[in-house]
Amino acid sequence: MSGARSQSLLWLAQRGSAVVLALCVVVHLSTMIVAVRRGLTAAEILGRTRGSLVWAAFYGVFVLGVAIHAPIGLRTIVAEIHGGHRRSIDVAMLAVAAVLLALGLRAVVAVTMGRAA
Amino acid sequence: MNTLSVRVWRTAADGAGGRFVAYDVPRSPAQTVLDVVTHIQRRVDSTLAYRFACRVGMCGSCAMTVNGRARWTCRTHVDAVSGGGLEIAPLAQLPVIRDLVTDMREFFDKWARAKGQFVPTATRRDGFATVAPASRERRAVDAAIECIGCAVCYSSCDVVGWNPAYLGPAALNRAWTLVNDPRDGARSERLAAVAGDAGCHACHTHQSCTERCPKQLAPTASIAGLKRMTAFAALTGALR
Numbered sequence: 001m002s003g004a005r006s007q008s009l010l011w012l013a014q015r016g017s018a019v020v021l022a023l024c025v026v027v028h029l030s031t032m033i034v035a036v037r038r039g040l041t042a043a044e045i046l047g048r049t050r051g052s053l054v055w056a057a058f059y060g061v062f063v064l065g066v067a068i069h070a071p072i073g074l075r076t077i078v079a080e081i082h083g084g085h086r087r088s089i090d091v092a093m094l095a096v097a098a099v100l101l102a103l104g105l106r107a108v109v110a111v112t113m114g115r116a117a
Numbered sequence: 118m119n120t121l122s123v124r125v126w127r128t129a130a131d132g133a134g135g136r137f138v139a140y141d142v143p144r145s146p147a148q149t150v151l152d153v154v155t156h157i158q159r160r161v162d163s164t165l166a167y168r169f170a171c172r173v174g175m176c177g178s179c180a181m182t183v184n185g186r187a188r189w190t191c192r193t194h195v196d197a198v199s200g201g202g203l204e205i206a207p208l209a210q211l212p213v214i215r216d217l218v219t220d221m222r223e224f225f226d227k228w229a230r231a232k233g234q235f236v237p238t239a240t241r242r243d244g245f246a247t248v249a250p251a252s253r254e255r256r257a258v259d260a261a262i263e264c265i266g267c268a269v270c271y272s273s274c275d276v277v278g279w280n281p282a283y284l285g286p287a288a289l290n291r292a293w294t295l296v297n298d299p300r301d302g303a304r305s306e307r308l309a310a311v312a313g314d315a316g317c318h319a320c321h322t323h324q325s326c327t328e329r330c331p332k333q334l335a336p337t338a339s340i341a342g343l344k345r346m347t348a349f350a351a352l353t354g355a356l357r
Contacts, residue, residue, distance in 0.1 A: 003313070003357075004308070004309040004310075004312035004313050004316075004347065004351075004356050004357065005312075005351045005356045005357060007312050007313040007314065007316075007318050007347075008312050008318070008344075008347040008348045008350065008351035008356055009348070009351050009352075010318075011318050011344055011347075011348055012348040012351070012352070015348075076314075076318075076319070076321075079280075079314065080276075080279040080280055086314070
């Protein structure tokens with residue numbers, strides 16, 4: 001991806017996802033601070049998130065934001081360190097995005113839909 | 118007599134590499150770094166090559182690296198920078214021709230690559246174009262149009278060192294002044310030229326250019342403006 005238009009859209013995607021991530025991080029951290037009662041335990045967290053479509057949607061959006069935001073920034077850094085080979089860097093970054101999305105969504109499913117231990 | 122210890126970069130006789138050579142220069146009141154270099158060239162070693170023209174901060178030709186930082190030597194007082202002596206080198210990020218003289222071709226070629234030339238839309242038979250001083254576009258470039266092309270920003274930019282194709286702060290700042298010029302006829306070609314990995318999207322917003330610009334301009338703001346403008350153009354289909 002090297003055209004002027006695609007580069008501009010990538011920039012827009014990174015800025016847009018940054019806004020989403022900023023909101024998600026604030027909600028995530030403030031929930032931890034406000035919700036913790038008797039120590040930060042897995043049981044307490046899972047008790048809150050399991051079966052909750054709201055938390056599933058929230059963390060789904062969070063993961064999607066990460067999968068969009070991180071590879072675009074990483075793409076620039078890798079290109080500056082290694083130079084050239086833009087196409088192979090783009091393919092590698094698509095793979096990074098896919099891995100982040102897959103691992104993230106797997107975690108979201110586990111904490112919102114998994115069975116109690 | 119009070120003297121100043123100065124180390125000046127000298128190119129090797131065969132043109133490959135070089136080294137710092139030490140000189141002692143008499144101190145004088147209100148002495149500038151350019152005065153120091155001129156003293157060495159006229160009184161100590163006439164083979165020293167350096168570049169200057171106006172001596173008053175108008176031409177932008179005397180920029181050098183002074184104690185590790187790009188500056189106009191004509192507007193830099195020795196008192197302000199010589200705490201532990203003075204080290205004078207050519208501008209970084211540019212090929213050295215000899216001693217303190219750099220080859221500015223790539224710097225200005227990048228202005229051309231950023232389509233830094235005004236493209237008129239009127240003819241000599243048309244009346245004078247009116248650009249309202251209070252208009253949004255005119256105010257957006259109030260500061261940026263004052264650039265005199267000294268390359269201090271280019272020399273100070275980390276991204277220029279990492280990505281040799283990067284157009285650099287000065288060329289992008291120039292493009293920003295033109296995309297806001299209602300008289301110009303090449304806006305979309307210019308936006309296409311400045312978008313992408315070698316253009317405004319390569320900027321990391323370190324702001325070294327803005328911090329070190331001797332005219333206190335903000336190329337970072339101009340580049341941010343180009344990012345917004347290219348994104349809008351990409352969404353509306355105006356950018357190919």
